[in-house]
Amino acid sequence: MKLAQIQATLESDLADVQAEEGLALVRARYLGKDGLITNLRKNVDFSTMTIEEKRDFGSTFNTMRDAAEAAVKAAATRIAASGRNESLKFDFTLPASDRRLGAIHPIVRTQIEIEDIFRSMGFTVYTGDEAVSEFENFDALNIPGDHPARDMQDTYWLENGMVLRTHTSSMQNRAMRQLGAPLRAIFPGRCFRNEALDITHENTFYQLEGMMVGTDVSVANLIAVMRDFLSAVFRTEIEVRLRPGFFPFVEPGFELDFRTTLGGVRRWVELMPCGMIHPAVLHAGGVDPARYSGFAFGLGLTRLAMLKHGVPDVRLFNKADLRVCQQFQATL
């Protein structure tokens, strides 16, 4: 056989081989003691050849033999990898088992994320009571005694004269008294208002109050902190604006809007009330308004969770419905 012919039959034999036993036979046929390739050299009459011819033959033969060895080795690797001889006794294409990640409540997820952002900005997290005195919820916040918010149709009153806090602002007084000034803190938590339920109104909801108190804390600071915070929440540079808004515990008070392209239209969306802390509130918290100023903001955590997760009905959050809650897989 000619060299090329031998090479071709070797390749075709190797391709046909599917098991190690077969491969051993092929190897013996070509590279064994009496193999086709081995014999090529045995059958040559070197005496008739010039030195150059001998050298050419040796080189050609070696190349061919090495290539054949490599091809056999490759076939061995292929056969080992084919795994035919390691097949399993069960269906290894079955789906994942049913034990999966659980879920963390969407409002809590949002809370954890926002706590992380504010902590990275030097704010401490602080929590407190949900049933509080009328003083903490109203008086300490400069809310007058005849303010409509104190009416029974807005506030849950307890038989002992306390209230279920209507906002996390009720934490301001305690935080100032316990943490003192200067101060950067957020207070996430559950709040209550006695109102009729519909898709945007709940009597039980979450807010996240924040305050910063220091020397010469300014409106410009407030805008910067809110802008940076929201940019972190929405993971894009956010434009914010302030509008006049009235809340007894701040002066001036603002409504903060952010600009979004939600739904393809660029528009301002009202997000949260905020403002410069009213001197009466600082005073009630034991902070000297002549020395310190500050800002406060009240983020609707529930509303933000609705925005972030596309939840259309606020009442879903308190329903304890597995079909709703288990959608928010614990991937924090």
Add this chain to the structure above:
Amino acid sequence: MKISTDWLSDHVDLSGLDPAEIADLLTVRTAEVEGVEVVTRALEGVRVAEVLSAEPFSTEAGLRHDVRVGVGDRTYRTVCGAPNVRVGMRAAFAPAGCVLANGERLAAAEVHGRPSEGVLCAPGELGLGAGKEGLLELPAELVPGTLLSELLPATDTLIEIDNKSLTHRPDLWGHYGFARELSAIFGRPLRPWSADALPTDESLPAWPITVEDAVECPLYTAVAFDVNGDRPSPLRMQARLLTLGHGARSLLVDVTNYVQFELGQPTHAFDARSLSRVRVGRAGSRAAFTTLDGKSWALAPDDLLIHDGDEPVALAGIMGGLGSRIQPDTRRVVLESATFKASRVRQTSVRLGLRTDSSLRFEKKPPPVYTRLASGRILRLLREAGAAPEAVSRFTHVGDFRDAPRTITLAPGWLSRRAGVELADSTVDGILTSIGFEVQRTPDGAAAVVVPPFRSEADLAIPEDISEEVFRLYGYDNIRPVPPAGPLAPVAPHADTRNQHRARRILSEAHAFVEVQTYSWHADDWLATLGYTPPSPLRLKNPSAPTRAQLRDTVVPNVLAAVFQNRNVAERFRLYELGRTFWLGADGRKREANELVGVIVDQTGGSGEASLRAGRSAIEDVAAAAGLSSVAFVPADGTGAPPWVRAGRTLDVTFGGVVVGQLGVLPDSLAAHCVNTGTVVWFRLSAAAWEGEVFPAPRYTAPPTFPGSWQDFTFTHPVAQGWAGLSATLDGFTHPLVQSREFVTVYQPRNSATANYSVRFTLGLPDRTLQAADLDAFRTAFLAHLTAAGLTLAG
């Protein structure tokens, strides 16, 4: 509240301004604009007409009039169904060819067999409000034939303001206040308030006023005058009232409404025949009152009324009475312009469900000087309308107009520091002057700011209040953000929240629980089903429902209710809530604590053993993550405990020997209420219990250097004594080779009171490899311990 740009233009020149720009700037400088709406009036070709004759005739549809109208150069015939058509009146006539507000083009036709060459128009047909019932009545001074398009603008742009953004700005509850804001925003002059001087002539008698409680009624003014008021209001006044959705009735009524919407001060005109002396006082024992709309209201003793002597004539600040209302033949009027205590007006109007334009404004505490401005304006408008008011009393008041100058002093540079941007004195002074404030500067730059009396005292009392006026009109958008400076220091982690979040992650990420939330109160009917009575509940005075008055003192019932709700969602599920509980302590004071309650529900059969052990691993992991090692589960005796805690199926969970919660299999009687079939394993943990280290640091232990070994033993042991008993016995065995001992498995043959428990000892020595002799010694010692303890190895 809607405001009309046509009306605003009486007070400030808005020409050339885009309504959208007005709306945007009002939103960011003054108050939130909710919408802008252009109303178009169908005035083209419509003329002032005089009704020359009106012959009534009957049709199947009711009474009609065959009317002849004159429009100056010619007359028309038309059939009119309006109840108020009458000979001599002026009305608006739209001849054939005109297009009405609803888009209908009029054509000459026969109606009920009579020729009709056009229509006499109701306001709604002209695009003035929605009224379609009666004809628009025009003042007699208007010359027939005049085109309405020469008397009224064809369009008006209405700006809707969010009322909530005006709660602190009583000066903005009328057009004039907004005109002032726009004058400041656009730098255009505000026209002076146009009003007649109020009669102060000593020759006129004072009108008798008695105010019984100056807190309830800080200021009451009255002026009485004779007037020829039974006439249609000027067209422009009617058009504006109608366009804003209010009715137009007769001049005397319209003019008080008009000034209310122009200034923000409600007033009331009484027929003087029913009010000879004013007494402002509480309702006391009087039970009922009938308002001018004919409705009767049950009074509360504290409701404030205006009386004529003893007879009530008005519900103060809310609505006038039926008996004293303006009638067509009213010729003498008592004009009330007053201020009432805001919270009283609110409480009465809310209680009665009688919210009026007047009560809304009084709730915002209009400035007392408005009383004067309103009365003077009403006299001016009556005079201009040809009603010739003639005072028969002095303008009389009881109370204080509170118009003394109020000065607020600002320290030099304070505004700039508070804004975080440099504000030049001239800029500040210019802004304040533009809204009617006066500013005097001292040489060091301090500013003495005089607040005008028309701005609320509550809203403008301290320097911060002035800062709002300056900043908003300077433009918050002109304040560049500046990140706060401050010391860079570590922030203390809040252990409560960190530990709670960590527990959530362990349950939800490692143990497949789903977190849920429920309300903070119990549902009494569900408590009855469970047979639970909170021992010392904190109760709501005004719950959402009578059965939701008790705040939850444990989260268990609500979580069991969640199990019930989800029983058909999945056969097996795990959920938990981490939430607040409330109760009254022994001292009667309120207590609060966070509680974690979880459940493992299995409706596929089985004893609950697997669920119980899964619950135990979850609790052990929560404790381990907080660095708490001494966790134990001790059978609970259940005495005096809630119905879900029962001996034989509940374990007390202890951390460091202190009971911090329970883990148990829900009694079958309760499970029957919660699931279709199967078991509910529940646990309850006090959240305070795992408040360990935020970042616990486990200590390193070197792995054994020399190879060890292990040995398994299987014991036959009474199930009644349990693993807890067996484990305690094995704890009594100590040996230097033992490095650890673990539970491997248990097998309980059917109907057997004993089970086979397998345990594994891991054995080794720190300094050398174990030899056969070591193992023999261990085994001998262990078997001796077993014999002493009475334990038997399984055959």
